[in-house]
Amino acid sequence: MVEIREVKTRSELKRFVDYPNVMYRDVPQYVPPMIGDDLSDWNPKKNPAFSYCEAKCWLAWRDGKIVGRIGAILSRRANEKWGLNRMRFTQVDFIDDFEVSSALFAAVEDFAREKGCNEVHGPLGFCDLDREGMLVEGFDRRSMFVTYYNFPYYVDHLTRLGYVKDVDWVEMLVEVPYDERTCTRMDKLAERVMKYSNLHIVQLKSRRDYKPWIEKVFRMVNVAYSGLYGTVPLDEKQIKRYAAKFIPLINPDLACFVADEHDELAAFGVSAPSMADALKKSRGRLFPLGWIRVLRALKVNDTLDLFLVAVAPEYQNKAVNAILLNHVLKGSQKMGIKYAETGPQLETNHKVQSQWNFFKTEQHKRRRCFIKALD
Numbered sequence: 001m002v003e004i005r006e007v008k009t010r011s012e013l014k015r016f017v018d019y020p021n022v023m024y025r026d027v028p029q030y031v032p033p034m035i036g037d038d039l040s041d042w043n044p045k046k047n048p049a050f051s052y053c054e055a056k057c058w059l060a061w062r063d064g065k066i067v068g069r070i071g072a073i074l075s076r077r078a079n080e081k082w083g084l085n086r087m088r089f090t091q092v093d094f095i096d097d098f099e100v101s102s103a104l105f106a107a108v109e110d111f112a113r114e115k116g117c118n119e120v121h122g123p124l125g126f127c128d129l130d131r132e133g134m135l136v137e138g139f140d141r142r143s144m145f146v147t148y149y150n151f152p153y154y155v156d157h158l159t160r161l162g163y164v165k166d167v168d169w170v171e172m173l174v175e176v177p178y179d180e181r182t183c184t185r186m187d188k189l190a191e192r193v194m195k196y197s198n199l200h201i202v203q204l205k206s207r208r209d210y211k212p213w214i215e216k217v218f219r220m221v222n223v224a225y226s227g228l229y230g231t232v233p234l235d236e237k238q239i240k241r242y243a244a245k246f247i248p249l250i251n252p253d254l255a256c257f258v259a260d261e262h263d264e265l266a267a268f269g270v271s272a273p274s275m276a277d278a279l280k281k282s283r284g285r286l287f288p289l290g291w292i293r294v295l296r297a298l299k300v301n302d303t304l305d306l307f308l309v310a311v312a313p314e315y316q317n318k319a320v321n322a323i324l325l326n327h328v329l330k331g332s333q334k335m336g337i338k339y340a341e342t343g344p345q346l347e348t349n350h351k352v353q354s355q356w357n358f359f360k361t362e363q364h365k366r367r368r369c370f371i372k373a374l375d
Contacts (some may be wrong), residue, residue, distance in 0.1 A: 002103045003061045019069045020149075021094055021283045030149040032082070032284030032301075033131065038091075040109040041126065048141055048237035050125035054115070057091065058107045060100050068094030070104040073126055074110050074160070077232045086371075087112035087161040089122035090130075093150065094157070109374060121166055121230075121371040123148060128231040129221075129242055133169045133344050133367030141364050144305055145279050146343055148170075148367070155368075163370035167229050167239040169344030171365040174356055176304070176332045176340060183329065186358065190326035193319045194258075199266055202257040203326060210250050213257045216265040217308065225309035229346060237332050246270060246307075252330030254304065256324045267311040269324035273301035273335070284323040291295055301316070304332055304340040309352065321355045 007016050016036040024030035042057065044050035053075050060068035073088040089108045094101045105120075112120050124132045135143075135150050177183065192368040194200060202209055218239040225231050234242070249272040258267040278297040282290030306328075311320045332340065344367055345352050 001062065002067070002099050004058050004103050004107050005061060006107075007042075007057045007059060012048055012059065013039060013057075015066060016069050016071075016091075017042075018283075019059070023093055023095075024149060026244040027149070029140065031143040031144075031145050031146055031280050034279065034286065035284040036286065039113055041130070047126065048235060048241060049075075051235070051237075052127055052232075055126070056111060058104065060094065060104055062100070067097065068092075068100045068104050069109055069119070070094075072108040073128075074115050074117070075125070075126065075232060078160075078230060081232055083269055085117050086119045086121050087115065087117040088283060090125055090132075096151070096153045096157075098157060098160065101154075101159060109372075111231060115373065119371055119373050120163075121369055124230055124369065127234060127238065128225060128228065131236075132230070133369055136168070136366050136368045138171070138365030144341060144343065145275055145284075146305070146307065148318070158370050161372070163372045166369045166371040168347045169367050170347050170353075171344055171367070172342045172353070172356055173362045173364045174306075174340040174342070175360040176329065178333060178339050182358065183333075186322065186326045186329060187239055189319065190366075191324045193322050197238075197266075197315065197318055197320065198242065199258050199315075199320065199323065201323065202259050202263075204252055204257070207250070210247050211243060213265070213268075214246055214250070214270075215239055215245075215269065217257070217268045217310075218242055218267055220268065220310050220312060221308065223313065225291055228349070234251050249307075250296070251331070252297065252309075253334055254328055256327040258320065258323050258331050265312070266315050267309075267320045267324060268308075269309045269328055269341070271304050271306045271328055273298050274303040274305050274341070276303075302336065302338045304328075304337045306340055306342045309355075316351070320351055325358070326354065348371070 007013050010249055017035055021032055040046040053073055055073045057071035059066050070092040071090040079085055100284050125133055131148050136155055158296050176250055218234055221232045254271045256269045260266050275294050278293035282293055
């Protein structure tokens with residue numbers, strides 16, 4: 001018999017966030033998130049999103065063992081923005097047993113009805129910068145620490161429970177070019193765009209200089225990402241929180257901030273060497289030794305994680321992306337990077353996908369947001 005218990009203590013929350021490490025311990029493709037970040041996400045004192053969200057999470061137990069987990073988020077800001085009345089499910093994992101999965105989703109659906117929602121969708125986070133989407137293709141590929149990994153049977157369980165596709169995201173594996181023809185072409189295009197649009201790359205000398213620009217990045221995210229699925233605007237407290245997460249990852253050779261003649265941010269691209277192997281070995285923990293592995297990964301690596309990219313509306317369709325790509329390309333070559341991996345991109349977001357036309361790419365993963373109408 002399956003028992004669903006709401007997580008109420010810090011000890012239970014630690015077991016909730018660590019459950020994937022237990023479940024996928026023998027799965028080489030699984031990469032854990034930073035456990036500390038997951039813990040703080042569920043802490044109303046540390047996560048500003050609780051100013052407009054309600055959230056609960058549950059563990060499924062059988063015979064004294066955890067056999068599944070799931071979270072639920074009611075984002076009032078998202079519902080107000082999109083004119084909907086939905087509950088989000090998040091951080092869902094379960095053994096291949098329909099009694100377990102149905103009990104977990106019943107907890108979310110009961111909470112949704114209690115709050116007057118008429119639909120449940122996910123997996124989604126508190127905001128668009130959190131992990132989202134259930135893996136439906138690419139189970140044999142290594143995950144990123146900013147995305148979920150799940151077994152193929154999850155999709156069958158959700159289908160049986162009445163969930164259907166709402167949207168899909170795709171992920172691309174990009175081969176970093178070293179041939180002179182491609183590099184020269186990119187360099188000339190970037191120089192031409194900067195000249196005719198009167199733009200320049202911001203030169204930052206120290207980590208202290210990054211903070212105001214990273215905060216500008218997330219303010220631009222509010223504008224550039226506003227039309228994307230499920231997004232909600234970040235408030236100032238959230239901007240400062242996410243900026244603090246990204247600053248330690250910044251390498252000036254792999255992050256690019258493009259400004260206009262008034263030093264206003266016109267475009268940005270933020271990437272970092274993959275921390276997948278480091279976090280895998282440390283089970284997502286930075287202490288006591290995880291931080292050493294992460295620092296090493298940030299200096300010596302052959303794979304780049306592409307996190308965020310955006311262009312201000314007034315500079316879109318002006319090839320400004322070429323400036324960002326050229327800068328990161330040079331930095332990647334300096335480090336000996338062979339591949340770059342994108343995060344999830346909406347399959348309908350043709351603008352962002354078209355920027356890879358210069359490169360040899362493979363669409364190697366796909367993830368899905370499911371939805372179910374409640375009775």
